Structure formats: C-alpha cells, structure tokens
Amino acid sequence: MDKKNFKYLFGPVPSRRLGRSLGVSPIPPKTCNFSCIYCQLGRTTNFTNKREEFYPVEEIVAELTQALEQNIDIDYITIVGDGEPTLYKKLGTLISEIKKLSTKPVAIITNGALLYQKEVRTDLLEADVVMPTLDAFEANMFRAINRPHKELELNKIIQGMKTFREEYRNQIWMEVMLVKDLNDSSKTLKEIKKLIDFLEVDKTFINIPIRPPAEKWVKMPTQDRLLTAMKILGAESIFHYDEISIESVDSKADPETKILDITQRHPLREEQVFSLFPDFSEEQVLQILQKMENKGILELRIYNKKRFWEVPKEKK
Numbered sequence: 001m002d003k004k005n006f007k008y009l010f011g012p013v014p015s016r017r018l019g020r021s022l023g024v025s026p027i028p029p030k031t032c033n034f035s036c037i038y039c040q041l042g043r044t045t046n047f048t049n050k051r052e053e054f055y056p057v058e059e060i061v062a063e064l065t066q067a068l069e070q071n072i073d074i075d076y077i078t079i080v081g082d083g084e085p086t087l088y089k090k091l092g093t094l095i096s097e098i099k100k101l102s103t104k105p106v107a108i109i110t111n112g113a114l115l116y117q118k119e120v121r122t123d124l125l126e127a128d129v130v131m132p133t134l135d136a137f138e139a140n141m142f143r144a145i146n147r148p149h150k151e152l153e154l155n156k157i158i159q160g161m162k163t164f165r166e167e168y169r170n171q172i173w174m175e176v177m178l179v180k181d182l183n184d185s186s187k188t189l190k191e192i193k194k195l196i197d198f199l200e201v202d203k204t205f206i207n208i209p210i211r212p213p214a215e216k217w218v219k220m221p222t223q224d225r226l227l228t229a230m231k232i233l234g235a236e237s238i239f240h241y242d243e244i245s246i247e248s249v250d251s252k253a254d255p256e257t258k259i260l261d262i263t264q265r266h267p268l269r270e271e272q273v274f275s276l277f278p279d280f281s282e283e284q285v286l287q288i289l290q291k292m293e294n295k296g297i298l299e300l301r302i303y304n305k306k307r308f309w310e311v312p313k314e315k316k
C-alpha cells in the first residue's frame, strides 16, 4: 500500500458490537441534524437536515476498493461519518457498491432521525445492520439531549423508525446514550423501554459519554444507575470494549498522520495512542504527542480523570 492517507476510511477499530470494523465516512466533519450534548465531535458546525452528495460516491468506492485489495482483516464495513451518515444522498448507491466489492456485512450507525423519509428507508434496505439512537421518550427531553434541527420532531422520528421496522428484514440494534440526571432515572428508562418494545428492535445497547463530550457539564451515570438501566432496558453495554485499542488503516503513514487521522474524528485516550504504536516505547509516543501539542495541532484534555488527546476545536 502506498502512503496515501485515506480521506473517507478509518480503522479498523475493535468494537464489541461489530468486531473489527472498517469505518467509511461519506460526509464532511460535524455535519449533522442533531447537536447532541454528549457528542464526542463537539458542537455541530454544519447543522443541516438536507441530504446532499457531499462527495462523489465513485471517489469513496475507489478508496474502499483500494483498501479492500490489501486484504485487511475486518468483520464489518461500517458507514458512520463525522456526523449523520443518512444525510449522504447517495447512501443507497454506496451500500450497493460496497455489497459488490465485499461479502462483509455492512452496518450503519445513525441517529435514525431521517427514517421518516421514504428515500432514506429505501437507501438502507440492503444494509445488514442499522444502528439508530433513542435517548428520550418525550419532546422536551429529546430537545435537551439531542438538540435537533427545527424540522425534526420526536413523534415523527419514532413513527419513521416503526415504518422502517415493518419494511426492513435485517437487524436493527438500538443504542441508548445515558447522561447522568437527564435520562437515567428508572421512570425515564421504563418509558424508553416501552418505545423500544414498540419498535421491535433486535437488540438494545447502552452507551455512556466515555469520551470528552460537546458540553463540559455532561456527566456519566453512576455504576448503579447503569446496572439498573441494563435491567430495565434489557440491554447490553458497549462502553468497556470499544475503547481498548485502535489502529490506523494506513499502516505505513507517519506517526503524526496516524494520530491525526483518528483525532480528527474523535478524541483518543492516551493509552489508545500507545496501542497505535506497539513498536514504540510510551516515552517515544509521549514525545510525539508533546511535539504535536507544541505545534498547536493537538491538545490534552482531562475528562473523567483520564488523559485524552484531541484536535483543538478551531482546527477541525
């Protein structure tokens, strides 16, 4: 493989739900119809509810073809994006083309908000797993946590998810992001569970804001609350395992490029940066990080008593 730095691909990243997942991002950074308080990408800068072909689908497919020719060891190809991937207008074509290139299952991580649109539901029909999010059961809570685009209403979104369930034969795995004191009470969880049952999803997963969130006041629920939530929702948790180690798809890239490739998308815990470079000592990696911090392209943030490295917001 040449030293080309992939524009649309990242990973493979280990994921509890998806094994080794090769990420495909078809949208520009921070393009979303939500601006969730817990978003690890920071506040949404390109706030839109309009679907567009942000990049030519042929370019994305060409990159994927090049990556797959290297026989990378992966379990899933995951369309995820630095924002909301269903905003990509050629999503249906992209999924069809991926299916021609690979026999690996295709997953989509989405906030699910656009499932009320028939064209979005149709685009997703060929996917193997669709992973939407539901963090609230009523409009005020929805607005407080997800801060949606003004065209979006919770009732309409839930109805869209229900229609999708009726039309779609493959797996729907719901994710609920829990935020301390906002949606982690037993009363709220029971209401969310009613909606999950109504939507007849195949699995439910709980996530928590483990990485530095968009709003500094966002907190993770307590361990007790998490255990209660898992019981009430009949859900598994995903937050232990997705964080363990990480690697860059471009194995020959220089260390700074490798680190930036991932931190452009989300902050990295310091241990994860170490795991990117198994041949380097921790001191050597720290020197690289320090150099990047001195150049102003990376900054250190302490969150939940852990050290995270991220690209300064103004540089994203």
Ligand code: SF4
Residues within 6 Å of the ligand: 032, 033, 034, 035, 036, 038, 039, 040, 041, 044, 082, 083, 084, 111
């Ligand atoms: S968490 Fe997802 S849905 Fe929410 S603002 Fe970030 S990218 Fe958008």
